[in-house]
Amino acid sequence: MTRTALIFGVCGQDGSYLARFLLERGYAVHGTTRDLAGASYSTLDALGIRERVTIHAVAPQDAAAVERVIGAVSPREIYHLAAQSSVGLSFAQPAAAFGSILTSTLNILEAIRQQAPSARLFHASSSEMFGDTSAVPATEDAPPRPSSPYAVAKAAAHGLIATYRQAYGLHAGSGILYSHESPLRPERFVTRKIIRGAVAVARGEAERLELGNLSVARDWGWAPEYVDAMWRMLQQDAADDYILATGITTTLEEFVRLAFAHFDLDWRDHVVQTEAHCRPTDVACSRGNPAKARERLGWSTRIAMPELVTRLIQVELEGGHPGVPPLT
Numbered sequence: 001m002t003r004t005a006l007i008f009g010v011c012g013q014d015g016s017y018l019a020r021f022l023l024e025r026g027y028a029v030h031g032t033t034r035d036l037a038g039a040s041y042s043t044l045d046a047l048g049i050r051e052r053v054t055i056h057a058v059a060p061q062d063a064a065a066v067e068r069v070i071g072a073v074s075p076r077e078i079y080h081l082a083a084q085s086s087v088g089l090s091f092a093q094p095a096a097a098f099g100s101i102l103t104s105t106l107n108i109l110e111a112i113r114q115q116a117p118s119a120r121l122f123h124a125s126s127s128e129m130f131g132d133t134s135a136v137p138a139t140e141d142a143p144p145r146p147s148s149p150y151a152v153a154k155a156a157a158h159g160l161i162a163t164y165r166q167a168y169g170l171h172a173g174s175g176i177l178y179s180h181e182s183p184l185r186p187e188r189f190v191t192r193k194i195i196r197g198a199v200a201v202a203r204g205e206a207e208r209l210e211l212g213n214l215s216v217a218r219d220w221g222w223a224p225e226y227v228d229a230m231w232r233m234l235q236q237d238a239a240d241d242y243i244l245a246t247g248i249t250t251t252l253e254e255f256v257r258l259a260f261a262h263f264d265l266d267w268r269d270h271v272v273q274t275e276a277h278c279r280p281t282d283v284a285c286s287r288g289n290p291a292k293a294r295e296r297l298g299w300s301t302r303i304a305m306p307e308l309v310t311r312l313i314q315v316e317l318e319g320g321h322p323g324v325p326p327l328t
């Protein structure tokens, strides 16, 4: 029998890779986007799968619309990836961050509790909720110490998922996602910005690249690998929370150095640090221990730093995603 999955936020980086992953495994894949006419399908187009996904117009902050789509699709697996994903933007638009992250999560949980209690739910939590973890890599039990509107909302949504699991017995779990990158990332995120910037300088199309704080350190992985973990979580008999990370943390300065060094360039000749690109507060260092995911899900990453930089540059130089038309 064909298995059916519903992905809230199918047009994002993770939604698109997950849709491809599930299609490859024979799933009927449904996905939501807020506005069919206004939606950008560039990620689904880049992977060549737009025609194979049934897309529904749903604003996840609209409880009735969430109930309707879950009732209509009747999915066994639900993936909640629909929320504002930019930490930086959440400082400028905190209310929007809260609505998109927290209200959407509550609506999906309530719809499942009321009318699809046997459905399984994956929720995208974030390492940002732990704050600075330079002293000890976070485990799933680490206390939340959020330091941005985005992280506060994610910590609350994470708590809701655990509460519904415990109080109502739902099969609902959070993947605590560390940064995971790909050519589908927009330039709002620093990795794509750096890769594009280094390529532009190497080609003589730009002279400099403006960035913010380079002393921060992050655990960067390869996004297509993370959707496998999301799926594995929903194949477990019991739902739980898992840290999804490579376990390798690198400074942003080192990322920049590697990107420019790929073209025999010294980043210090081209990168300018400006206040305008710094956040009011920023997580200094993000470290996570993915042991539980390795032991219980059999999941670990194959691609990590520094290979990630080379891979992103190669795709950028080829003009898009491997094997599919270039991204515009």
Ligand SMILES: C[C@H]1O[C@H](OP(=O)(O)OP(=O)(O)OC[C@H]2O[C@@H](n3cnc4c(=O)[nH]c(N)nc43)[C@H](O)[C@@H]2O)[C@@H](O)[C@@H](O)C1=O
Binding pocket: 084, 085, 086, 087, 088, 125, 126, 127, 128, 177, 178, 179, 180, 188, 189, 190, 191, 193, 210, 211, 212, 213, 214, 216, 218, 252, 277, 278, 279, 282, 283
């Ligand atoms: C785990 C977490 O991962 C991602 O959030 P993020 O780490 O904030 O991603 P980002 O690429 O915007 O920033 C990374 C770091 O780089 C610093 N940085 C310096 N200069 C620039 C700069 O010019 N632009 C940007 N965007 N960042 C800069 C910036 O201050 C920050 O320290 C999302 O997936 C999120 O959804 C998520 O949950």
